Amino acid sequence: MQLNRLFPGLTPAPPALDVCDIAAHSADVVPGGLFLACAGGRSHGLRFLADALDRGASAVAWEPQPGAAAPELPAGVAGLRVPGLQRELGGIANRFFASPSASVEVVGITGTNGKTTVAWLLAQALEHLGQPAGYMGTLGHGRIGALRTAALTTPGCVTVHRQLRELADGGARKVAMEVSSHALDQGRVDGVAFRIAAFTNLSRDHLDYHGDLASYARAKARLFLEAGAAVAVINLGDAFGRDLAGRLPPGTRLVGVAAMPGTAASLTIEPVAASGPGQRLRLRVAAADLQFDSPLLGGFNRDNLAVAAGILHAQGFAPAAIATALASCQAPPGRMQLLPSAAGPCVVVDFAHTPDALRRVLEALRETAPARLWCVFGCGGDRDAGKRPLMGAVARELADRLVITDDNPRSEDPDAIVAAILAGAGRGPQVEVIRDRAAAIQHAVGMAAPGDVVLIAGKGHEAQQIVGHEARAFSDQAVASAALAGRP
Known part of the structure; x- marks a missing residue:
């Protein structure tokens, strides 16, 4: 893609130079690629400029900082001064990878606990329902059964868009993506067009990074208040979930779920009895009242199943199909x-x-x-x-x-x-x-x-x-x- 298409409106206008790839980390640069040198929280990407050039970068976009001189680039390497480059990464990656989240329906799942299980259940259920589905999260990325491992629950912004494009080109029609609080705070999912945002629960975690629970909660809420999802599937059995449901932007459709009766939830999954190594459950949604067996143990997995069922309901699947699909799902590796x-x-x-x-x-x-x-x-x-x-x-x-x-x-x-x-x-x-x-x-x-x-x-x-x-x-x-x- 030509640089002037990647950076529309940039002054001075970039040259009409084609770059074959983009990378925000020097180790990911390929010959003929563009290195995006952002001003990070700990260091500036320009610290790694020499490595990027050694790897064959043909262009460097850099984020200016007060008092810092422009980098000296060798002849033949294009340089672009891009104010606020870190904030622009999502748009740049989205343009380079041809709007991948417009090619697949992306479901973003956040919460302290349950993200992996809900995303795993959703991807399995969608495959059972004949919908080729991708998974992105703690266990890796790809189609179920053919995952590639991942270092982070939600990778960097460029990688997120790259993986979405790979999934779309590989035939996926829907993607279940875990979205961590770090990712929301650091803009790693910027530029992703989420169709559905889902919330599991909120409790203490990552306070070494966020500082306090209120800051942690604000980071989680960004998926619902800023990402533009058309539908919010929220666990109303969680106190923060109930608060979040009352603060959704106008026009956002709420699908409230719970693992207990007596809430304002439009969908519930309630226990019936133990069933072998798992449990028999009742799905109530609209006029449907259905029972199914799940191998997943514990009340917290009823919460996870309820969120997964709510997403499937929001995607338009019939209650009977949802119950049958969830009955076929197994827990992810390392979760109960x-x-x-x-x-x-x-x-x-x-x-x-x-x-x-x-x-x-x-x-x-x-x-x-x-x-x-x-x-x-x-x-x-x-x-x-x-x-x-x-x-x-x-x-x-x-x-x-x-x-x-x-x-x-x-x-x-x-x-x-x-x-x-x-x-x-x-x-x-x-x-x-x-x-x-x-x-x-x-x-x-x-x-x-x-x-x-x-x-x-x-x-x-x-x-x-x-x-x-x-x-x-x-x-x-x-x-x-x-x-x-x-x-x-």
Whole structure:
């Protein structure tokens, strides 16, 4: 695409130079591509100009800063001074990739907990209903069954538009996209035309970044108040969800959902009874009252199913088709994932890494635990330190046996993280500390009796553990499965 089409209205006018690709990170630059050097929160993209030029950039768009000189570019490399470049990235990426979100129906899903599960359920259900669907989120991006891994829940702005174009060109008609608070705050989804915005819940998380819960909530609300979605699917069982529903822009259609009767929700999913390893549920919407079985455990998954059902309802699917599609859906990897065991304890791996998520998972497992409930967990380093004693208190309250271990300590002292958890959990014979995560899992699985339930929380689907600046291969599922296989 020619630079003058990428930057319409820019003065002076860019040259009519064709660029074959765009990149906001120098490592992504290809020969003949455009490097977008933005003024970031920590550093300016021009710090990486030499790398971009070494990789063959034929043009550089740079964001001016007070007192900073224009970069010196070699002959043959076009330079564009673009004030407010960071704010313009969404429009630039949207133009370069030919408005990909106009080619597919994009559903943005946000909330503290449940984003991954709702997006995963939605993509599966749409495929069941004959609608080729893409997924973008924590587990990767692509079609279900052919995902490519991702480093971030919501990647950078250029990557978001690139992935949407790939999905559209690959035949997807709809896309379920997780949208994190960081992404909303940093403009990573700018330029995306969301058809539907969906909200799961709000509780404490990412306060190391946002500072306080009010700022975190404001970031989440941007998907509904600023992104221009025609439809908002909101969990009215959540207090912030109810507040958000009352503040939608004029003309936005509200689909209120809940996992309980007695709300103003137009769609509810209510429990009927336990059903094998899952639960039997009742879907009520419009004049329909239907029952279906789901393999997903717990009341919090009723919330997730309700949000997914609300999205499908907003997309025009009939209630019977929604119930049948959701009955076919499985939980995503690392979300209430039950590991196979012939005669040992029930071992569940879950991503729960906030006080609210840990409470929800433990309460759900308490309903199914005929004997003792074990909880193996830690807290990540370089993240919200205030939640550590809160999570310790939740685990001590709801679990019979607690094994505190390392999560991803990153650059922090692991002993200090454990001490913060113990400040909430307290000490006693039911509380153990085994810093080595593999040893902690092996201990809990080995000591648990048949009929016990062992929850391994915090890392879910993750296949590595970050210690210092080193990412080591590590899988909760693999360690726990080996421990189950080694039981006498």
